Amino acid sequence: MTVEIWVVLIVIGLIALLALWSIGIYNRLVRSSVQTKEAWSGICVQLRRRASLIPNLVETIKGYASHEKGVFEEVARARSALQNASGPTESTLANQSLTAALGRLFAVVENYPDLKAAGNFQDLQDELSDVEEKIAYARQFFNRNAAQFNIQIRSIPDILIARMLALERFEFFEEDQDPNEEVRVSFSQSGGD
Amino acid sequence: MQRSSTDSPVLIYDRIDANRRKTRWLLAIFVIVSIPVFLFIAHSITAVVAMSLLMQVASTPENAIAPIIGVSTGIAVLLLGVAAELLYRYSSRLVLRLTGARPLDPVEEPTLVRTVENLCIGAGLPKPQLAIVESRATNIYSTGLEPDKATLVVTSGLLEALDRRELEGVVAQELSQIGNGDVRLGTVLATVMTIMLLPYLIGARVIKTLIRANRGCGIGCLFFPFLFFVVMVAGSAVFGVFLISDISDPTERLLFMLAMLVPLYALFIGPAIAYMLRSAVSREREFLADTDAVLLTRYPPGLAQALAKIAVLGNGVIATQPTIAHLWIVDPRKPKPTPRTGLFATHPPIRERIEALSRMGGLTPEMLAAAEADGHLYHDTVAAATRSED
Numbered sequence: 001m002t003v004e005i006w007v008v009l010i011v012i013g014l015i016a017l018l019a020l021w022s023i024g025i026y027n028r029l030v031r032s033s034v035q036t037k038e039a040w041s042g043i044c045v046q047l048r049r050r051a052s053l054i055p056n057l058v059e060t061i062k063g064y065a066s067h068e069k070g071v072f073e074e075v076a077r078a079r080s081a082l083q084n085a086s087g088p089t090e091s092t093l094a095n096q097s098l099t100a101a102l103g104r105l106f107a108v109v110e111n112y113p114d115l116k117a118a119g120n121f122q123d124l125q126d127e128l129s130d131v132e133e134k135i136a137y138a139r140q141f142f143n144r145n146a147a148q149f150n151i152q153i154r155s156i157p158d159i160l161i162a163r164m165l166a167l168e169r170f171e172f173f174e175e176d177q178d179p180n181e182e183v184r185v186s187f188s189q190s191g192g193d
Numbered sequence: 194m195q196r197s198s199t200d201s202p203v204l205i206y207d208r209i210d211a212n213r214r215k216t217r218w219l220l221a222i223f224v225i226v227s228i229p230v231f232l233f234i235a236h237s238i239t240a241v242v243a244m245s246l247l248m249q250v251a252s253t254p255e256n257a258i259a260p261i262i263g264v265s266t267g268i269a270v271l272l273l274g275v276a277a278e279l280l281y282r283y284s285s286r287l288v289l290r291l292t293g294a295r296p297l298d299p300v301e302e303p304t305l306v307r308t309v310e311n312l313c314i315g316a317g318l319p320k321p322q323l324a325i326v327e328s329r330a331t332n333i334y335s336t337g338l339e340p341d342k343a344t345l346v347v348t349s350g351l352l353e354a355l356d357r358r359e360l361e362g363v364v365a366q367e368l369s370q371i372g373n374g375d376v377r378l379g380t381v382l383a384t385v386m387t388i389m390l391l392p393y394l395i396g397a398r399v400i401k402t403l404i405r406a407n408r409g410c411g412i413g414c415l416f417f418p419f420l421f422f423v424v425m426v427a428g429s430a431v432f433g434v435f436l437i438s439d440i441s442d443p444t445e446r447l448l449f450m451l452a453m454l455v456p457l458y459a460l461f462i463g464p465a466i467a468y469m470l471r472s473a474v475s476r477e478r479e480f481l482a483d484t485d486a487v488l489l490t491r492y493p494p495g496l497a498q499a500l501a502k503i504a505v506l507g508n509g510v511i512a513t514q515p516t517i518a519h520l521w522i523v524d525p526r527k528p529k530p531t532p533r534t535g536l537f538a539t540h541p542p543i544r545e546r547i548e549a550l551s552r553m554g555g556l557t558p559e560m561l562a563a564a565e566a567d568g569h570l571y572h573d574t575v576a577a578a579t580r581s582e583d
Contacts, residue, residue, distance in 0.1 A: 035317075039317065042317075046314075134310075137312065140315050140491070141315050145317075
């Protein structure tokens with residue numbers, strides 16, 4: 001075989017390798033992206049669960065403290081804001097305001113010992129704190145996936161394919177800075193969990 | 194939530210990566226060490242079958258010997274493969290039955306159910322089935338070859354002794370093992386080890402029946418097969434010496450002597466090395482799972498305190514088989530009579546695990562001391578209850 005034919009074969013071989021390699025990277029990015037989106041919908045499931053608990057909670061509290069209208073309205077507004085939010089950044093802000101509103105609601109409850117002792121209120125409180133924990137874990141899972149994806153699209157060589165596809169980084173779903181919660185150690189340097 | 198400033202942020206992920214790489218190396222060496230052993234076992238089975246075939250067709254010309262040996266080797270390998278496959282597939286059910294685990298009704302333990310549920314959300318894993326072993330021992334394990342077919346098994350003692358944060362820690366550790374494929378890896382290794390140790394186990398049984406000794410497995414367990422193989426090796430050495438005297442060519446002599454060493458390797462050295470490698474893999478994966486667990490719960494003291502408590506309380510579960518010891522979070526076998534440390538240990542020492550966890554931050558000696566004190570208190574309560582029952 002002549003030299004020219006060898007050269008042609010090698011070039012074809014290299015192109016084939018390049019194609020396979022690109023396909024591998026593309027598939028990896030797709031999988032990472034889809035997993036992250038799925039993780040986001042996991043958060044939405046928990047947020048919706050909390051949203052469905054809130055009307056019940058508000059009704060129970062209204063039964064004992066019907067004149068605290070300001071707080072109820074605040075909660076209702078924050079709740080609908082969260083339901084209308086789209087994407088992690090909007091949801092983060094809406095979530096923070098809802099958490100603040102709920103905080104004020106529970107502060108109100110402190111003044112009504114009958115309410116605090118009521119069985120159905122305590123059940124709702126338990127359920128709510130369980131949902132909050134689920135939200136926290138779902139957020140953690142989402143942020144981990146988002147971080148992984150963000151790292152991938154900025155690493156060489158994936159960055160080449162990512163730029164071609166104009167992939168954008170995911171925003172993290174931030175947590176609330178509540179100084180009363182216990183210390184939990186964090187393993188990431190920036191953003192998210 | 195405050196962020197701890199004393200953590201090195203990337204350390205955890207680096208540690209996870211390093212651990213995974215180490216495991217891959219260990220596994221590669223394990224495979225290399227195991228292959229000759231399997232070939233030997235296959236050929237031993239072959240020899241038996243081939244001999245009986247040859248006896249039947251005594252007048253067969255010489256060129257029929259090779260195909261007969263070929264066919265019987267094929268059958269032997271096939272049998273071994275089928276045995277491996279069966280062991281692998283039914284391992285889960287077998288393990289559950291061996292440990293006496295019964296399925297847990299969600300109503301019975303709502304805290305556990307909730308903890309498992311929430312951690313699964315954090316880990317992105319499907320919820321495993323739950324089962325419980327009625328035992329005062331405090332231990333937990335998981336089984337099942339795929340995350341969606343997994344079962345998480347706790348002892349009733351564990352549920353009583355640990356508080357919520359500690360329970361979270363150990364459940365997270367088990368979920369990490371499910372997610373990392375440690376259970377599947379452990380099952381594969383256990384299956385391979387069982388097959389490799391078959392001559393060992395058979396030899397031990399034979400000698401035990403001959404001497405009519407019925408002691409449980411312990412240091413004595415090592416003695417009987419050792420005796421068996423010393424006898425075999427000595428026997429074949431003597432036999433070989435007689436044959437060698439017929440061989441005059443020095444190269445042939447050398448080859449013959451090397452051939453005599455093969456059974457020694459396949460039946461003794463090979464499995465021993467493989468056992469140590471498997472234990473090394475098992476230990477690395479435990480560290481990895483500990484780290485992953487903390488990554489999930491973001492609370493190293495939870496798991497650390499749980500381990501401290503378990504160390505105090507005793508993790509020995511009644512009626513547990515040595516072959517599945519590696520599945521539990523802490524070695525369930527009693528320390529006597531065989532030492533479970535060093536190269537043969539399936540789990541890293543608890544002290545080391547706690548130390549590794551305390552390096553991740555958030556843990557103080559006071560917390561550990563408090564956990565141990567709790568453990569002692571619980572132990573005394575249980576002991577008093579047992580005494581009043583008797």
